Amino acid sequence: MTTVLASPAPAAPLLDPTCFGVYVHVPFCLTRCHYCDFVTYTGMEGLRGPYAAALLDEAAMAARALGPEPPVVTSVFVGGGTPTLLPPGDLARVLARLRALLPLAPDAEVTVEANPETVDQAVAGGLVEAGVTRVSMGAQSFDDRVLATLGRVHDAARVTAAVAALRAAGVPAVNLDLIYGGPGEDAGSWSATLAAAVALRPEHLSAYALTIEPATKFGRLVAAGRMAEPDEDQLADRYDTARAVLAGAGYGHYEISNWAALGPGEPADVLPAHASRHNLTYWRRGRYLGLGAGAHEFDGETRRWNLPGVPAYLKAVRAGRRPTEGQERLDPGQARFEALALRLRTADGLERAEARVLGVDPSGPNAAELREAGLLAPGPGLRLTERGMFLHGEVVARLA
Numbered sequence: 001m002t003t004v005l006a007s008p009a010p011a012a013p014l015l016d017p018t019c020f021g022v023y024v025h026v027p028f029c030l031t032r033c034h035y036c037d038f039v040t041y042t043g044m045e046g047l048r049g050p051y052a053a054a055l056l057d058e059a060a061m062a063a064r065a066l067g068p069e070p071p072v073v074t075s076v077f078v079g080g081g082t083p084t085l086l087p088p089g090d091l092a093r094v095l096a097r098l099r100a101l102l103p104l105a106p107d108a109e110v111t112v113e114a115n116p117e118t119v120d121q122a123v124a125g126g127l128v129e130a131g132v133t134r135v136s137m138g139a140q141s142f143d144d145r146v147l148a149t150l151g152r153v154h155d156a157a158r159v160t161a162a163v164a165a166l167r168a169a170g171v172p173a174v175n176l177d178l179i180y181g182g183p184g185e186d187a188g189s190w191s192a193t194l195a196a197a198v199a200l201r202p203e204h205l206s207a208y209a210l211t212i213e214p215a216t217k218f219g220r221l222v223a224a225g226r227m228a229e230p231d232e233d234q235l236a237d238r239y240d241t242a243r244a245v246l247a248g249a250g251y252g253h254y255e256i257s258n259w260a261a262l263g264p265g266e267p268a269d270v271l272p273a274h275a276s277r278h279n280l281t282y283w284r285r286g287r288y289l290g291l292g293a294g295a296h297e298f299d300g301e302t303r304r305w306n307l308p309g310v311p312a313y314l315k316a317v318r319a320g321r322r323p324t325e326g327q328e329r330l331d332p333g334q335a336r337f338e339a340l341a342l343r344l345r346t347a348d349g350l351e352r353a354e355a356r357v358l359g360v361d362p363s364g365p366n367a368a369e370l371r372e373a374g375l376l377a378p379g380p381g382l383r384l385t386e387r388g389m390f391l392h393g394e395v396v397a398r399l400a
């Protein structure tokens with residue numbers, strides 16, 4: 001058994017005070033992909049204008065609640081849905097309002113998620129003008145057959161064209177999201193997808209194992225026995241392929257599903273400069289605001305989330321209220337578990353002293369067993385090996 005140390009865990013263990021993020025949700029999509037259960041709606045294009053206006057008002061309410069000396073914002077992430085379905089002027093106004101309301105660090109990371117089919121030269125130019133420093137694009141695959149099976153409306157050539165438009169406009173950093181383990185994919189098409197992604201030299205790559213969510217087309221097909229769930233061994237093989245190809249192409253694997261391009265001489269075993277600062281805020285239990293329908297926020301102790309429906313969101317904001325659906329304060333045990341699980345996701349893991357703050361003995365028998373099994377790296381603290389990253393859940397359960 002892992003030794004649990006006597007001192008009680010603090011209420012907000014290992015909260016990183018150096019980051020403060022703002023997440024803005026844009027819940028509109030052209031069509032619904034077959035795997036996706038994010039808060040997003042099709043056929044609501046008419047509400048985009050009122051929604052953008054409401055985001056401005058909600059930002060003002062959230063900023064007021066932070067008091068006269070709000071924290072410095074280190075990252076903004078406009079996610080979706082498809083943020084690039086908002087007219088570029090609206091997106092620019094939202095970002096400008098955030099800058100007017102809150103102090104932004106001079107080197108703040110400002111990411112916007114974009115779908116390939118919505119990015120042309122004009123949109124890319126608009127993003128740069130609005131101060132966007134990073135575009136995260138859902139490529140998912142470079143195999144047109146796989147893209148069609150996933151329910152994507154673009155082909156691989158469109159991804160390449162969209163990245164070219166972003167580069168030409170001067171977007172400083174590009175991330176590509178990939179999904180593996182989907183129907184129609186085989187080892188060859190996954191390798192080809194990785195090679196095509198790497199050839200575009202994105203600064204960042206995310207590769208996610210397909211999860212079957214019940215309230216999606218895939219979820220319904222699996223429930224009806226008309227589609228097989230992704231096979232665990234096959235997912236492990238795809239993950240190994242991603243690790244090998246991306247390491248060989250000069251990407252540092254700094255989080256379970258995330259890789260960043262390494263600069264010349266940049267070591268592969270620490271957090272790379274091109275790591276996503278916004279996502280690091282989540283993994284390091286930093287604080288963040290959440291604006292927009294269904295958005296979540298965290299003030300260090302309490303999680304709060306917004307109403308997911310657009311009409312209900314608009315109604316609450318128009319009535320001058322934050323559109324809160326719920327909130328929960330984590331008890332010290334939950335906070336400790338969450339800190340352990342989140343911090344073990346990233347390659348830097350936990351220092352010895354940090355592990356002890358969470359009540360985990362990094363020299364205890366459980367940690368020793370996990371080291372022997374090759375899931376934890378040797379050393380005084382707790383760091384997952386590459387193999388350990390794939391089995392993150394099991395390792396956390398064993399240490400908690």
Ligand SMILES: C[S@@+](CC[C@H](N)C(=O)[O-])C[C@H]1O[C@@H](n2cnc3c(N)ncnc32)[C@H](O)[C@@H]1O
Pocket residue numbers: 035036037038080081082113114115116137138139140177178179208209210211212213
């Ligand atoms: C919320 S989506 C927004 C991105 C953008 N709308 C797009 O699709 O291009 C963010 C990413 O989550 C990933 N994702 C969403 N649902 C997933 C699932 N069921 N399994 C694995 N990855 C998923 C996809 O890679 C997607 O690009």
Ligand code: SF4
Pocket residue numbers: 028029030031032033036037038040080081082115138
């Ligand atoms: S994956 Fe992206 S484009 Fe597809 S439904 Fe989800 S948010 Fe919309």
